[in-house]
Amino acid sequence: MYRYDEFDHAFVAARVAEFRDQAERRLAGEITEEQFKPLRLMNGVYLQLHAYMLRIAVPYGTLSSRQMRMLAHIARTYDKGYGHFTTRQNIQFNWPALADIPAILADLAAVEMHAIQTSGNCIRNVTADHFAGAAADEVADPRPYAEILRQWSTVHPEFSYLPRKFKIAVTAAERDRAAIQVHDIGLHLKKDADGRLGFAVYVGGGQGRTPMIAKKIRDFLPEADLLSYVTAIMRVYNLNGRRDNKFKARIKILVHETGAQAFAAAVEQEFAALGDGALRLPEEDVAAIAAYFAPPALAPRPEGDAALAAARAADPGFAAWLRRNVHQHRHPDYASLTISLKGIGEAPGDASDVQMDAVADLAEAYAGDEIRVSHEQNLILPHVARADLKAVYDRLVAIGLATANAGLVTDMIACPGLDYCALANARSIPVAQEIAGRFADQARQEEIGDLKIKISGCINACGHHHVGHIGILGVEKKGSELYQITLGGSADEATSIGEIVGRGFGPQEIAGAVETIVETYLGHRTGREESFLAAYRRLGPGPFKEALYGDHAKAA
Amino acid sequence: MQILTANRLLDGEAVWLGPDRLWHETIAAAEVAHDAAAAARLEETGRAALAASHVVDVALVDVELVDGRPWPKRLRERIRAAGPTTRTDLGKQARPATARAA
Numbered sequence: 001m002y003r004y005d006e007f008d009h010a011f012v013a014a015r016v017a018e019f020r021d022q023a024e025r026r027l028a029g030e031i032t033e034e035q036f037k038p039l040r041l042m043n044g045v046y047l048q049l050h051a052y053m054l055r056i057a058v059p060y061g062t063l064s065s066r067q068m069r070m071l072a073h074i075a076r077t078y079d080k081g082y083g084h085f086t087t088r089q090n091i092q093f094n095w096p097a098l099a100d101i102p103a104i105l106a107d108l109a110a111v112e113m114h115a116i117q118t119s120g121n122c123i124r125n126v127t128a129d130h131f132a133g134a135a136a137d138e139v140a141d142p143r144p145y146a147e148i149l150r151q152w153s154t155v156h157p158e159f160s161y162l163p164r165k166f167k168i169a170v171t172a173a174e175r176d177r178a179a180i181q182v183h184d185i186g187l188h189l190k191k192d193a194d195g196r197l198g199f200a201v202y203v204g205g206g207q208g209r210t211p212m213i214a215k216k217i218r219d220f221l222p223e224a225d226l227l228s229y230v231t232a233i234m235r236v237y238n239l240n241g242r243r244d245n246k247f248k249a250r251i252k253i254l255v256h257e258t259g260a261q262a263f264a265a266a267v268e269q270e271f272a273a274l275g276d277g278a279l280r281l282p283e284e285d286v287a288a289i290a291a292y293f294a295p296p297a298l299a300p301r302p303e304g305d306a307a308l309a310a311a312r313a314a315d316p317g318f319a320a321w322l323r324r325n326v327h328q329h330r331h332p333d334y335a336s337l338t339i340s341l342k343g344i345g346e347a348p349g350d351a352s353d354v355q356m357d358a359v360a361d362l363a364e365a366y367a368g369d370e371i372r373v374s375h376e377q378n379l380i381l382p383h384v385a386r387a388d389l390k391a392v393y394d395r396l397v398a399i400g401l402a403t404a405n406a407g408l409v410t411d412m413i414a415c416p417g418l419d420y421c422a423l424a425n426a427r428s429i430p431v432a433q434e435i436a437g438r439f440a441d442q443a444r445q446e447e448i449g450d451l452k453i454k455i456s457g458c459i460n461a462c463g464h465h466h467v468g469h470i471g472i473l474g475v476e477k478k479g480s481e482l483y484q485i486t487l488g489g490s491a492d493e494a495t496s497i498g499e500i501v502g503r504g505f506g507p508q509e510i511a512g513a514v515e516t517i518v519e520t521y522l523g524h525r526t527g528r529e530e531s532f533l534a535a536y537r538r539l540g541p542g543p544f545k546e547a548l549y550g551d552h553a554k555a556a
Numbered sequence: 557m558q559i560l561t562a563n564r565l566l567d568g569e570a571v572w573l574g575p576d577r578l579w580h581e582t583i584a585a586a587e588v589a590h591d592a593a594a595a596a597r598l599e600e601t602g603r604a605a606l607a608a609s610h611v612v613d614v615a616l617v618d619v620e621l622v623d624g625r626p627w628p629k630r631l632r633e634r635i636r637a638a639g640p641t642t643r644t645d646l647g648k649q650a651r652p653a654t655a656r657a658a
Contacts, residue, residue, distance in 0.1 A: 425632075
């Protein structure tokens with residue numbers, strides 16, 4: 001993992017001291033809310049329905065045990081015993097008092113964490129494939145590049161007041177697990193014919209009220225040109241992005257209105273003007289950063305498969321968990337595993353202080369001290385010996401985190417929604433809980449197979465509903481909650497935006513509507529090998545509309 | 557009918573302006589404005605409290621009276637008055653004598 005150097009420590013400590021002073025002056029009435037609000041937002045402090053909310057950056061979703069324990073400590077000491085992992089691979093605390101936040105930031109700084117640039121019109125936390133550094137299908141670990149982008153973008157003077165917020169995601173596998181095509185910039189690390197590393201560069205993707213799939217503007221950007229090229233993109237955006245209308249200020253609108261080709265030409269021109277200057281990445285610097293991400297020593301553990309076979313036969317729960325929550329590691333004796341934060345009836349992404357401490361203990365004992373947060377709001381242990389999987393599973397069972405549903409219908413993304421969020425129009429969590437309850441049966445879930453449901457409580461789409469195989473958007477209509485369903489969205493290498501299926505459903509009807517959709521899929525699929533998404537792409541919306549609205553389907 | 561709400565500066569707690577010109581943690585203690593003039597008076601007090609850095613996000617909320625108590629028309633405000641509907645062990649609803657939102 002990346003470790004702070006002296007400069008990093010001094011910088012973060014100075015920011016904590018600065019915010020402490022700002023908060024004290026605010027509490028003393030020396031500065032107004034209008035003056036304070038942009039300052040608190042620069043430090044991740046929002047005001048929500050019931051309290052302040054603190055959003056803490058988890059760079060590219062990577063945490064050490066020590067850092068996770070500090071998050072548990074914060075949950076216990078300053079909050080209400082839990083935190084919420086988000087679709088940006090960050091964590092949010094829902095109840096901190098303003099007066100306590102400087103102390104929280106100081107605690108975070110002690111473990112090399114902060115909340116800088118988790119809000120505001122700047123470059124936000126760079127996200128990455130949650131299996132980075134472990135996945136069998138990646139060309140290299142993408143996180144060193146995410147870290148280079150983090151260092152470059154942190155308080156970057158030119159890019160701290162962009163037209164709007166800016167999100168970058170990096171993946172290094174053909175199978176996109178980082179949703180790069182719905183980010184402002186998506187980077188796909190790959191190798192050219194000569195084995196050199198570089199990036200396919202996507203730009204102008206995003207969700208929100210105007211969902212757009214990113215356009216590929218470079219098929220292969222040499223590794224060394226990463227910062228020059230991203231700088232060129234940022235400059236074109238900073239100069240031409242709309243500042244007159246918040247709803248049209250994201251780069252996706254600029255790319256759409258300019259046209260991808262013309263936008264790419266402008267970027268290439270700026271890139272050429274930057275030349276072979278100071279932004280070119282020296283090989284030794286890339287190597288120095290990459291060294292921080294060296295994987296833990298993975299000793300041969302060939303005894304794993306025999307032990308697993310016996311344990312699998314003896315424990316059906318473990319067998320199900322192995323089928324769903326274990327991902328192939330590049331080392332044959334190891335695996336990456338998903339710790340589902342989607343227990344049936346739980347709030348997606350929430351973890352208690354006790355659970356956070358326990359996961360930290362597990363990571364320390366079995367996983368090279370590394371934990372990941374996935375954008376799907378789960379935790380990952382990236383490096384676990386297959387021989388240890390049963391021991392890890394048993395300990396997860398003990399803390400209620402062994403739900404065997406990764407990638408299944410109950411592994412839903414849900415934003416905090418109207419239960420917490422000041423922007424929301426409808427609740428998300430109760431909808432997720434109701435749907436999870438209906439599909440709780442393990443055999444039924446596995447029979448349905450891979451299916452991603454994503455729920456947002458407002459059009460800002462923090463719950464990624466546009467790219468859910470089944471997307472649910474909560475709106476407010478005549479003072480009541482109404483849920484609109486989209487079908488056929490996807491956030492992988494074949495990204496698609498879901499299509500609205502018809503009129504919305506009330507809070508009492510939405511889970512039933514989802515069940516109808518799933519039953520329709522089961523009735524129409526060619527076999528178990530045809531996933532929901534594949535079936536939808538073959539069938540189109542017709543059968544689903546018919547099932548949901550019957551004779552009224554045409555009117556819907 | 558309207559009542560005036562805000563969040564307390566110190567901890568963000570949702571509060572309502574009472575007839576005693578103090579900010580209360582329960583919606584039941586809110587003063588109900590029955591006409592525009594009364595609502596304007598509430599707002600004036602709110603502006604002063606904002607300027608004095610006691611509260612932030614001051615806003616009028618449409619309510620009706622249910623059993624003589626203000627009941628917000630919007631679910632958002634009912635949730636603010638109670639707490640998360642998914643965690644009834646938290647927020648105001650976890651304290652005695654505060655109704656749940658939904």
